[in-house]
Amino acid sequence: MVSKYIDNKELKRVIEDGKLKPFRIRKILKEQGIILASTNSEQIAEQVYPILWGSYDIEKLSQSMDDGGNYIKSSVLEVEIKDIDNIMDGLEDFFGNASFGMTRYRLSGVSRVNDDQLAVRLRYAIIRPGRNEFISTQYKNTDIIVTKTSKEKALIDVRQASSTEMKEINKFLVEATKKDTTVHTRHISLQILTNENRVAFFDEFVKRNFEGWRFETVTKVELKKYEGSDDDDTKELNEEEDSALSSLQGITSAILNGTSIRNNSFVQECLQNDFYITTMGYKFECLSDLREVVVEINFKYDDLKIDICKTYEYDSDVDGLRLHPAMLDVQEEILKLFQKAAYEQYMEILERQRREAVQEN
Numbered sequence: 384m385v386s387k388y389i390d391n392k393e394l395k396r397v398i399e400d401g402k403l404k405p406f407r408i409r410k411i412l413k414e415q416g417i418i419l420a421s422t423n424s425e426q427i428a429e430q431v432y433p434i435l436w437g438s439y440d441i442e443k444l445s446q447s448m449d450d451g452g453n454y455i456k457s458s459v460l461e462v463e464i465k466d467i468d469n470i471m472d473g474l475e476d477f478f479g480n481a482s483f484g485m486t487r488y489r490l491s492g493v494s495r496v497n498d499d500q501l502a503v504r505l506r507y508a509i510i511r512p513g514r515n516e517f518i519s520t521q522y523k524n525t526d527i528i529v530t531k532t533s534k535e536k537a538l539i540d541v542r543q544a545s546s547t548e549m550k551e552i553n554k555f556l557v558e559a560t561k562k563d564t565t566v567h568t569r570h571i572s573l574q575i576l577t578n579e580n581r582v583a584f585f586d587e588f589v590k591r592n593f594e595g596w597r598f599e600t601v602t603k604v605e606l607k608k609y610e611g612s613d614d615d616d617t618k619e620l621n622e623e624e625d626s627a628l629s630s631l632q633g634i635t636s637a638i639l640n641g642t643s644i645r646n647n648s649f650v651q652e653c654l655q656n657d658f659y660i661t662t663m664g665y666k667f668e669c670l671s672d673l674r675e676v677v678v679e680i681n682f683k684y685d686d687l688k689i690d691i692c693k694t695y696e697y698d699s700d701v702d703g704l705r706l707h708p709a710m711l712d713v714q715e716e717i718l719k720l721f722q723k724a725a726y727e728q729y730m731e732i733l734e735r736q737r738r739e740a741v742q743e744n
Contacts, residue, residue, distance in 0.1 A: 404707055406698040453708035454694070455718050458541045458549050459687045459726060461569040465535050471501055474529050474537060477566050478503045481559045486551040488525065496528075503527035525552070538726070539568070546684050553686075571687035571729055573661065578609065580732050581659045586644050588680065588728045589665055593720060596667040600635045602677050602692075603664030609657045618658060620649070664692060673697035674713075675704060678721050687729060689722045 412418070464473045478501070479493045488505040496502050505525045525548065528540040541552055560566050573581050589598055604620040620627040620634075630649040637647050644650050650660075664679040677693040694709040694717075708714075 404705070406700050406705060407707060452543075453711075454691045455711065455714045456543050456545075456690045457688065457718055457722055458552075458684075459571055459689070459722065460539050460541075461532075461536060461571065462529070462539050463536045463567045463569065464565050465567075467535065467565070470535060470537055471495070471499065471529075471531055473565070475501055477559065477563055478527070478529075481555070481562075483555055485558060486555050487548075488551070488555075491524070499531040501529040503529065527552075540722070549684060549686065549688075570685045571726070572685045573659070573682040574610070574685065576732065577736060578659060580736055582643075582645050582650075582654070584728060584732055585660050585663045585680070587732070588725060589638055589663075590641075591724050591728065593667065593724065595670050596676075596720070597670055598638065599666045599668050599675070601631050601638065601663060602666050603662065603679065604631070604634065604660060605662035605681075605683070606653050606658040607661045607683070609659055616658075618653060622664075673704065674709070676709075676717055678717075680721075680725050687725060689718060689725055691718055 409418075462474065464470050467473045475493060475495065478490075481490075483490055483505065487507045489507065491504040491506045493504075494502050503526070505527065506522055508522050524543065526542040528542065530538045530540065532538050541549065556568050560568060573584070576584065600622075602622045606618040608616050620630050622628065622631055630647070633647045633649060634644050637644050645654065661683045662679060662681040664677055666675060666677045668675050674697070675695040676691060679688075679690045679692050681688040681690065691714050693706055694714065695704040695706055696709060697703070698705040709717075
């Protein structure tokens with residue numbers, strides 16, 4: 384969120400430094416009827432320098448910066464309040480009256496979106512002395528979206544939190560629920576699932592129907608030793624490493640062929656050596672627009688984490704897709720789709736596991 388006026392000299396420097404790509408600036412201006420013919424960063428910087436930018440324009444430019452912080456991240460957990468007439472009223476009071484003194488955060492506000500949803504905004508400042516004014520002071524917002532799922536349960540969706548920040552959020556929730564014992568939180572964790580079902584989650588998730596999107600390839604796999612193993616060894620396959628491409632292609636082929644990822648030789652070897660999957664990255668192609676997205680599903684820190692890691696958008700200058708952060712409203716719709724699918728998949732497997740346990744007993 385932009386909170387102060389940015390001088391055009393600072394904006395010009397950001398463009399020249401390559402943090403704002405020419406195709407993105409041209410696209411923003413084209414929406415306002417301004418056509419730029421140049422594709423060179425220095426020329427674009429000179430051309431946009433005299434333009435009087437409004438706060439909305441600056442916000443869009445800020446979101447368009449080639450920065451990992453402009454990709455949406457989400458961590459999800461459950462909250463429950465028993466024997467209450469209106470859970471959303473109870474959670475509004477819970478967050479509104481809570482103390483965040485043990486964290487870096489300060490409460491900016493609590494508001495009702497509708498009868499079934501609550502928005503909580505936390506904020507803290509990141510100071511980078513000596514940097515360009517456009518990026519020297521950044522206010523880090525962490526939004527918590529609370530959505531009712533039943534009479535006594537709701538889903539807490541924590542946005543833009545790094546692993547360190549999420550630890551602080553969880554620390555806050557632990558302390559706050561000690562003070563208000565009517566509120567209980569529950570992590571959506573792989574630790575609750577059997578070894579078989581941990582693999583089943585990733586196997587079945589990608590086979591779901593994602594309306595408007597088509598699965599292309601697996602981009603990343605991270606594995607960890609099972610609890611009780613002699614070490615905390617981990618393994619990782621990443622598409623950016625040439626040595627991993629063959630294994631990733633094999634896992635992708637297993638998915639596209641409709642078979643289980645556990646049939647892949649690399650996955651089989653890892654399972655036999657007491658590893659389980661904690662993270663998988665998937666690339667999807669949009670069926671209605673020239674766009675691609677890389678989504679990661681991650682359970683490394685005991686919470687279900689859904690990250691948009693990369694987005695690719697059409698650039699007419701190169702007549703192809705270019706890696707660049709999509710606008711946040713576009714990412715929001717994408718995230719909701721995959722978040723809903725991941726949560727539903729987890730709950731389906733957990734319920735199946737419970738039924739099987741009852742039958743065995």
